Amino acid sequence: MGPSPSPPHRPAPPHRPAPHRRSRSLATLAGHGRTQCLAAAVLALLIFSADAFSPLQGAVAVLHTAVVLLVAISHGRRAVMLTGLACAALTGGAFLAGHMDDLSEGAAMRLAVSLTAILITTLLSLSNRSARTAMAEQARILELTHDTVVIHDADGIIRYWNDGAEHLYGWTREEALGQPCQQLLQTAYPADEVRQALAQAGHWSGELTRVRRDGRRIVLASRWLARFNGQGGNIGIIETSADLTEQRRADAERQRSEGRYRAIFNAAGFAIWESDWTDAFRVLERARDLGGGDLKAGLALHPDLIRQAGQATRIRAINAAAVRLFEAEGAEQLLAGSIVAMYTPSSEAALVQVFAALSAGERMVEAEGQFRTLSGGMVDVVLRVTVPPEDEDWSRILVMALDVTERNQVQAKLAQLRTELAHVSRMSTLGQLAASIAHEVNQPLSAIITYGKTGRRWLARGPEHAHEVEDCLQHVVTNGTRAADVIARIRALARKAPPKTDTLVVEALVAETVALVGREVQAKAIAVRVLCPSDLPPVRGDKVQVQQVLMNLLMNAIQATAAQGNPLVDGDTARDITILAERADNLVRVSVRDSGGGIQDVEPATLFEPFFTTKADGMGMGLSICRSIIEAHGGQITAANNDGAAPGSGRPGATFAFTLPAAPEERAAGDGVGESGGMHAA
Amino acid sequence: MGAHPHQPSSGGCVSEGGVRALSNPIIAIVDDDAEVRGSLLSLMRSAGFDARGFDGAVAFLDSPARGQAACLVTDLHMPVMDGLALQAALRDAGNDLPIIIMTAFADPALSQRALDAGAAAFLCKPLDPEDLLTRVEAAVAGRDR
Numbered sequence: 151m152g153p154s155p156s157p158p159h160r161p162a163p164p165h166r167p168a169p170h171r172r173s174r175s176l177a178t179l180a181g182h183g184r185t186q187c188l189a190a191a192v193l194a195l196l197i198f199s200a201d202a203f204s205p206l207q208g209a210v211a212v213l214h215t216a217v218v219l220l221v222a223i224s225h226g227r228r229a230v231m232l233t234g235l236a237c238a239a240l241t242g243g244a245f246l247a248g249h250m251d252d253l254s255e256g257a258a259m260r261l262a263v264s265l266t267a268i269l270i271t272t273l274l275s276l277s278n279r280s281a282r283t284a285m286a287e288q289a290r291i292l293e294l295t296h297d298t299v300v301i302h303d304a305d306g307i308i309r310y311w312n313d314g315a316e317h318l319y320g321w322t323r324e325e326a327l328g329q330p331c332q333q334l335l336q337t338a339y340p341a342d343e344v345r346q347a348l349a350q351a352g353h354w355s356g357e358l359t360r361v362r363r364d365g366r367r368i369v370l371a372s373r374w375l376a377r378f379n380g381q382g383g384n385i386g387i388i389e390t391s392a393d394l395t396e397q398r399r400a401d402a403e404r405q406r407s408e409g410r411y412r413a414i415f416n417a418a419g420f421a422i423w424e425s426d427w428t429d430a431f432r433v434l435e436r437a438r439d440l441g442g443g444d445l446k447a448g449l450a451l452h453p454d455l456i457r458q459a460g461q462a463t464r465i466r467a468i469n470a471a472a473v474r475l476f477e478a479e480g481a482e483q484l485l486a487g488s489i490v491a492m493y494t495p496s497s498e499a500a501l502v503q504v505f506a507a508l509s510a511g512e513r514m515v516e517a518e519g520q521f522r523t524l525s526g527g528m529v530d531v532v533l534r535v536t537v538p539p540e541d542e543d544w545s546r547i548l549v550m551a552l553d554v555t556e557r558n559q560v561q562a563k564l565a566q567l568r569t570e571l572a573h574v575s576r577m578s579t580l581g582q583l584a585a586s587i588a589h590e591v592n593q594p595l596s597a598i599i600t601y602g603k604t605g606r607r608w609l610a611r612g613p614e615h616a617h618e619v620e621d622c623l624q625h626v627v628t629n630g631t632r633a634a635d636v637i638a639r640i641r642a643l644a645r646k647a648p649p650k651t652d653t654l655v656v657e658a659l660v661a662e663t664v665a666l667v668g669r670e671v672q673a674k675a676i677a678v679r680v681l682c683p684s685d686l687p688p689v690r691g692d693k694v695q696v697q698q699v700l701m702n703l704l705m706n707a708i709q710a711t712a713a714q715g716n717p718l719v720d721g722d723t724a725r726d727i728t729i730l731a732e733r734a735d736n737l738v739r740v741s742v743r744d745s746g747g748g749i750q751d752v753e754p755a756t757l758f759e760p761f762f763t764t765k766a767d768g769m770g771m772g773l774s775i776c777r778s779i780i781e782a783h784g785g786q787i788t789a790a791n792n793d794g795a796a797p798g799s800g801r802p803g804a805t806f807a808f809t810l811p812a813a814p815e816e817r818a819a820g821d822g823v824g825e826s827g828g829m830h831a832a
Numbered sequence: 833m834g835a836h837p838h839q840p841s842s843g844g845c846v847s848e849g850g851v852r853a854l855s856n857p858i859i860a861i862v863d864d865d866a867e868v869r870g871s872l873l874s875l876m877r878s879a880g881f882d883a884r885g886f887d888g889a890v891a892f893l894d895s896p897a898r899g900q901a902a903c904l905v906t907d908l909h910m911p912v913m914d915g916l917a918l919q920a921a922l923r924d925a926g927n928d929l930p931i932i933i934m935t936a937f938a939d940p941a942l943s944q945r946a947l948d949a950g951a952a953a954f955l956c957k958p959l960d961p962e963d964l965l966t967r968v969e970a971a972v973a974g975r976d977r
Contacts, residue, residue, distance in 0.1 A: 585937055589909070592936040593865045596957035600871035603961040607878040615878075622874060629867050 190220040190233065194240055201244035211241035211264030215271035222275035230279060234272030238265055295390075298370075301377070302331040303386035310388075318393055320363025335360040339372075348376040348387070357394065369394040421472030421531075421551040423489065427544035429462035430490075434505055445509050449502050450681055456498055459505060460491035466546070475531070475553055477523035484524075490549075494520045494528065495677035495725055504535050508544070513537045518554065520672055530558040530672070562669050590636040594629040601625040650692045653813050656731045656738055657682040659693070663700045664729070667708060674712040677726040686731055689738045689810040691783045696810065699776045699787075703742040703806045704729070706772070710746025710804065734809065737785065741807035743792060748804045754789040776808070785809040856882040857902035857972045862892045862918065863934070864910045868957070872905060875961050876968070889913035893921060901929055903952070903971045905964070908935035908942065916942070919949055930971035934959060 194217045201210040214237035221233040241264045249257040292299045292312050298319065301310035311326040319326070319335060326334065339358035347354035355373040362368060372391040379385045415422055434445060437455045441448025449456050465488065468481050476492070478484050493501055497519030507515035514536045521529055531551040538546055605622030608615040657680075664671075664678055671678050689696075707727045714725065728743040749757065758777040773787075780787040786809050792802040859881040863869040869885045876883035886892040889906070890913055904922075908915040915933045922929055930952040935942065943954040953967045 589936040592957045593868055596934075596936070596959050597865070597867040597871040599958045600868070600875050600961045604871060604875040604878050607875070611878065618874065618878065622871075625867060625870060625874075629871075632867065 186220050186224050190217045193217050193220065194237060198240040198244050201241065202247040209260040209263045209267075211237075211244060211261070212267045214238075214241060214264065214268050218268060218271045218275055222279060227276055227279055230272060230275050234268055234275075237268045237272075241265060241268065296392075298391045299388070300326075300331060300391075301386060301388045304384055306330050306332060308334070309386065318362070318368070318391075319360070344374065348374060348384075352376045352378075358391075369398050415467070416469050418469055418471060420553070421469065421475040423468035423472050423484075423549050424466045425488075425490070425547045425549055426464040426466055427462070427547045429464070430459040430505075431544045433459040433462050434509055438509065445506050446502060449505070450679065453498070453679070456501055456505070457491065460493060460501060461488050463488045463490050463547070465489065472551065475523070475529060475551060476521070477525040477527060479524075489521065489551075492522045494522060494672075494675050496520055496672040496675050498677045499679070500533075504533065508535065508537060513539075520675075528555070529553060530555045558669070558672075562673060565669055587636070587640060591633055594633040594636070597629040598626050598633070601629065650694075651690050652693050653688045654691055654693055654696060654810075655688050656686050656740065657684070659697060660700065660729055660731060660740070663697055663704060666701060667704050670705070670708055671727075674708060675725060676708060676711050679726060679728045680731075681728065682731040683733075686733060686738060687812040690813045691810055692779075695779045696783070699779050699808060700740065700742070702772045702776050703808075706806065707742050707744035707746065710748075711744045712746075714746055733812070736812050737809040738812050739807055739809045741805050743803060743805040745803040748791045748802050749789060754791070754804075757789050758787065780808045780810070784811050856880055858882045858884060858897060858900045859968060859972075860884050860886065860892055860897050860901040860904045860906075862886045862889055862904065862906040862910070862915075864888055864907065868907070872964075875965065879965050879969075881968070881972075889915070889918035889921075892918070898922075898927070902975055903930045903932065903968050905932045905934065905968065908933050908946070909937065916946060916949065919946065919951060923950065930975055932964070932967055932971065 194214065197210060197213045197217070200213075204210070217237055218230065218233050222230045225233075241261065245257065245261045292310075295312070296314050296317075298315035299310065299312040300308060300315050302308050308326050308329050308331045311321075311323045315326065316322055321329075321334070331337070332339075337358055337360050340356070344354045344356075353373065353375045355371075357369060358372050359367055359369050370391040371394050372389055374387050374389045376384055377386045377388060433455055437448035437452060437459070438445040439448070440452055440455075441450075465485050468484050470481075472489075473481050473484065476484065476489060490501065500517040500519040504515050504517050514534065516532060516534045518530070518532045521531060523529055530553070532554055534550040534552075536548040536550070537544065538548060541547070601622040605619050605626070608618040608622060660680055660682060664680060667678075704727070711725055711727055726745055730741045730743065732739050732741075758773045773789075777787050787806070788808070789804060789806045791804050859876045861869050861872045861876065861883060863872070863885075864887055866887070869887065873883040873885045884895070884897045884901070886895065886897070888910055892898060892904070892906075904918075906915045906918055913921075915935075919931050919933070922931070931950070932953045932955065933946045933951050934955045934957055936957040938956045946954045952971045955964060955967075
């Protein structure tokens with residue numbers, strides 16, 4: 151395989167060293183031009199005189215070609231053509247003047263030869279002229295280019311040095327010309343390789359370093375072209391170079407920056423991974439369309455899209471902490487997969503929150519969720535999802551995960567202890583209350599029974615004791631009244647604190663209550679969905695009491711749902727609770743729908759009677775108190791088994807619902823609330 | 833039973849015992865609740881006892897009935913001095929008067945404490961009057977023996 155015959159890209163170099171001389175002294179040339187013009191005119195007149203008036207027998211007019219050439223040195227096309235025409239005219243004139251009377255064949259022949267010579271000279275000059283113009287333009291380009299253009303001869307002596315070279319290397323043209331190029335610039339380059347390439351292919355391109363006049367070393371991308379004379383002998387080199395120093399520095403900086411980023415990424419004590427969410431983005435766009443422009447509504451209607459979006463994320467890079475956190479054997483086990491899809495049902499809402507925030511254009515969002523690890527464990531993490539700058543298509547989403555499992559376990563333990571303590575203290579308060587009530591009621595009861603029996607005894611002893619009997623009966627009545635008074639006092643005590651009437655925003659109340667049971671929900675891996683139209687009117691009531699009712703219903707729903715098997719087996723997503731708030735005329739209805747075992751063997755209404763309980767350790771007061779609270783607020787509380795099967799499972803579950811009057815200042819029955827039956831069925 | 837039939841009584845008791853033999857046995861009722869106390873007094877009288885009522889332990893201890901009574905029926909929960917303290921005070925003074933304690937709070941621990949300290953009976957309110965009478969009569973009979 152031989153060297154390629156010609157370089158693929160070849161700048162048009164001048165074929166002789168003339169351009170630099172020319173281009174250097176355009177002003178001088180202009181001065182020369184005028185002198186030459188004068189000289190040409192004088193010369194033409196002399197030739198004309200000699201031709202016309204001298205007795206010389208020869209083609210004197212041929213000498214006019216010298217005039218044309220003289221003009222052609224420094225003048226344009228038009229001047230050359232005019233000169234040619236003028237010379238031809240002078241020749242013709244001289245012929246007429248000298249040979250008018252003597253039209254010999256020889257004279258005519260000489261005229262023809264002269265005219266032909268002038269014509270040829272003019273044409274050649276014109277063609278030469280245009281070639282030179284092209285070359286001058288090329289020379290101008292060489293001057294103007296920012297790259298350096300240097301020409302040196304076979305001995306390496308600089309013969310041409312453009313503005314780019316002046317600017318980059320620091321030596322002026324005057325200083326550089328005549329200097330040995332590689333010594334001047336202290337060029338470090340693979341000399342043998344270059345020599346060989348020039349000899350074989352006629353050109354070389356590569357990198358070299360040189361030292362500028364100010365002593366700074368620079369890296370250049372250089373292209374060298376061998377110059378040959380007509381016989382194929384090497385007469386030097388044309389080289390053009392571009393400064394790579396800045397680019398190199400930027401490259402190195404970029405590399406260092408990338409290295410630093412990688413080091414931080416890999417060495418971070420917390421889990422980080424970079425993920426491609428472009429497909430998830432598309433899924434969410436679909437969900438938004440299905441929700442009529444509202445992503446959250448779309449996802450509420452099609453919860454399967456949440457999982458789909460989660461699964462559509464692909465891990466590009468992941469650090470060691472993340473591999474440990476998700477209990478993978480190595481990074482490759484997680485690459486191209488999705489961690490986000492490993493969320494547990496209880497974290498669904500958190501994921502929706504992340505999707506919604508990012509879709510709304512936020513660059514960073516934080517959410518707490520629970521995820522399954524590859525080895526089947528569970529981790530609680532705080533996720534921070536960041537969209538890097540200029541990553542509009544979500545192709546390089548950065549996810550950081552802080553492991554809060556231990557913290558949550560401690561918190562859960564604390565919460566449990568607190569609950570137990572509260573329960574114990576409630577029970578002991580209740581026990582004290584019961585004892586105190588028992589004492590207060592037992593005293594009159596004891597007196598009544600004793601007086602009753604004693605009365606009978608007096609009666610048996612004979613009529614003379616009638617006044618004793620009367621006394622006993624009197625006291626029976628007194629003590630009966632006294633017992634009734636005790637009961638009345640207790641009821642009055644309970645009524646002493648009138649319910650406060652605040653204006654309650656149902657959505658906020660529900661969200662707050664759901665947050666309170668968050669830990670319970672997470673521990674039992676239950677998904678809680680909240681469907682609350684944004685235009686729901688507020689209600690009036692005692693916030694603490696209403697929240698107590700909702701909390702009670704929610705806790706019951708959680709317990710009922712959790713009693714149904716293990717959620718972690720085959721990713722059962724049907725362990726969910728739906729809280730639905732909707733408007734019903736001038737009431738707001740809040741329902742809690744569980745996927746538990748439903749209400750068994752009893753009339754649902756029985757559940758609200760005092761002391762009814764299905765729990766071994768229950769008091770049976772919860773729902774009874776709930777009913778009292780709701781009825782005191784002017785609402786109603788109901789319970790019913792759900793129709794048919796819950797989505798995704800065979801369990802119907804039960805729905806507990808209560809109503810509260812809408813706040814009076816709210817406009818009367820409006821049609822602002824959408825048809826929520828559909829949501830309920832979903 | 834905390835009573836010791838063969839042990840000679842204190843001097844005060846002996847002289848008071850002479851009076852007692854001539855009349856109906858005296859039953860002391862100590863309860864801060866007037867209605868309960870009234871009902872028990874009536875009950876005791878209907879059974880032929882000489883019933884004396886006191887609205888507190890101190891009132892009883894300060895009265896001559898302290899040495900005359902054949903049986904003491906007292907409430908457990910009372911202000912100032914409760915039934916158990918009254919029982920202890922009498923025992924500390926060497927008085928072996930049979931004591932029946934009543935309470936509106938059923939508390940097994942307290943009941944056991946009272947019985948251990950020698951109470952003749954521990955009864956919960958509301959009382960069964962017939963049951964109380966039987967026990968009072970038994971206590972009085974045991975003391976007379």
